[in-house]
Amino acid sequence: MARALRGSVAFAPALAFALALAGAPAGAKETKPKGPPVPAELADVLASKRYVAAREALRLDHPRMVEQIVTLTEIPAPPFGEAERGTSFAALMRGTGLADVTTDAIGNVIAVRKGSDPKAAPLVVAAHLDTVFPAGTDVKVKREGTRLSAPGIGDDTRGLAVMLAVIRAMDRAAIRTTRDIIFIGNVGEEGPGDLRGTRHFFANDPRAKGAAGFITIDGAGAGLVTTRGVGSKRYRLIFSGPGGHSYGKFGIVNPLAALAKTVTGLYAVPVPQSPRTTYSASVVGGGTSVNTIPNEVFLEVDIRSETPQEVARVDAALHEIAARAVDEENAARQTDGGKVTVTFKPIGDRPAGTTPDEAPLVRIAAAALRANGIEPSLGAQSTDANVPMSLGIPAIAIGSGGTGGGAHAPHEWIDVAEGPSLAGINAAMATILGAAGMQK
Numbered sequence: 001m002a003r004a005l006r007g008s009v010a011f012a013p014a015l016a017f018a019l020a021l022a023g024a025p026a027g028a029k030e031t032k033p034k035g036p037p038v039p040a041e042l043a044d045v046l047a048s049k050r051y052v053a054a055r056e057a058l059r060l061d062h063p064r065m066v067e068q069i070v071t072l073t074e075i076p077a078p079p080f081g082e083a084e085r086g087t088s089f090a091a092l093m094r095g096t097g098l099a100d101v102t103t104d105a106i107g108n109v110i111a112v113r114k115g116s117d118p119k120a121a122p123l124v125v126a127a128h129l130d131t132v133f134p135a136g137t138d139v140k141v142k143r144e145g146t147r148l149s150a151p152g153i154g155d156d157t158r159g160l161a162v163m164l165a166v167i168r169a170m171d172r173a174a175i176r177t178t179r180d181i182i183f184i185g186n187v188g189e190e191g192p193g194d195l196r197g198t199r200h201f202f203a204n205d206p207r208a209k210g211a212a213g214f215i216t217i218d219g220a221g222a223g224l225v226t227t228r229g230v231g232s233k234r235y236r237l238i239f240s241g242p243g244g245h246s247y248g249k250f251g252i253v254n255p256l257a258a259l260a261k262t263v264t265g266l267y268a269v270p271v272p273q274s275p276r277t278t279y280s281a282s283v284v285g286g287g288t289s290v291n292t293i294p295n296e297v298f299l300e301v302d303i304r305s306e307t308p309q310e311v312a313r314v315d316a317a318l319h320e321i322a323a324r325a326v327d328e329e330n331a332a333r334q335t336d337g338g339k340v341t342v343t344f345k346p347i348g349d350r351p352a353g354t355t356p357d358e359a360p361l362v363r364i365a366a367a368a369l370r371a372n373g374i375e376p377s378l379g380a381q382s383t384d385a386n387v388p389m390s391l392g393i394p395a396i397a398i399g400s401g402g403t404g405g406g407a408h409a410p411h412e413w414i415d416v417a418e419g420p421s422l423a424g425i426n427a428a429m430a431t432i433l434g435a436a437g438m439q440k
Helices: 013-019 040-047 049-073 083-095 153-172 196-204 255-266 308-332 360-371 386-390 418-436
Strands: 101-103 109-113 123-128 142-144 147-149 181-186 213-217 224-229 231-240 277-286 296-305 341-350 377-381 395-398 403-405 413-415
Touching: 040 049, 040 360, 040 418, 049 083, 049 147, 049 153, 049 418, 083 101, 083 109, 083 153, 083 181, 109 153, 123 153, 123 196, 123 418, 153 181, 153 213, 153 403, 153 413, 153 418, 181 196, 196 386, 213 360, 213 418, 224 360, 224 386, 231 255, 231 308, 255 277, 255 296, 255 308, 277 308, 296 308, 308 341, 360 395, 360 418, 386 395, 395 418
Parallel strands: 123 181, 123 213, 213 395, 224 377
Antiparallel strands: 101 109, 109 181, 142 147, 147 413, 224 395, 231 296, 231 341, 277 296, 403 413
């Protein structure tokens, strides 16, 4: 069976019809997916009395969801420091009525909502526990009407609270699905975390390897369906040399000169617009004093692309450029006290991947958005969905609803006005139910 919401059990006939529908090809820019506004299998979900009841449960539960956003946001979750938030999130998961809630070896909080068919491959739904902000950041939520601001409130604390609200609504409406749904509050999505929580889950949990699909609820807003996972490689290049007094040892090799040539060489590397590919020389440091030839300096570089082939091409070019810069510096100046060398230290490696526009999971998400008055677009980002995409598992990232801005900034904000907020949450719930095979 083709890997498009994989599993040993097929969807209902109405869903099978939708799987045959075609979508629009993805490009470097966001594209507008084509197709009927409500595919047949999602029409069954949207017309269901249980789904209507679940929507009403979400409306009545909205104030509670907002309070849980605040509660979770005010628990610090810096990179590699998510444990306290994870403990609280696990307790909130158990409060939804789910009995099977565990925390794995790396800190992922995992809960299972059982489906009717134990042979059907599970659907995985995630939101990440961590934020980009370091320990000690003030995470107190500030309120101005329906606007809430605090570091990490939209990326991705709102996603965690939306997940809890969807589970409660499904239970109150007595909704059953064919597939098990594995809900995860995962660690390590942001920068230095390097997707470690999702990597661990897919590498070590036997349920993950046979997953039918993966949905991460990541970031405030709605409309964007991430179908292309931007891969990256990140390095710290350490340039070393003998060092010495800037006057007394003038004429010896200088590692900073090799670093400078590496930067200028990197910025001469051509990259395509499609697939979108970028690089950045981002951080430099080292040296001892203004009157010392440095014995060590470093450069941090970020390489990104929508395809692993372009990441690999620019990566190879960077290695060649740095080696040539070192050779040229050693040839240009004295090396009696030692030569300049360069060492590459990996500091990040995110796999690239794609879920095709025509994949059932993409069409379900696009149709669910349209059904809730939101025009969908398909785009590229770096999210937890990169990992399953790279493994050939259908995966997308969707927003948590409402509006927001300032992600990764101390003034990050969301607006929880009920109308736009519920539209996005209802679309997320419909996507989950369509992908999990909601029973009539």
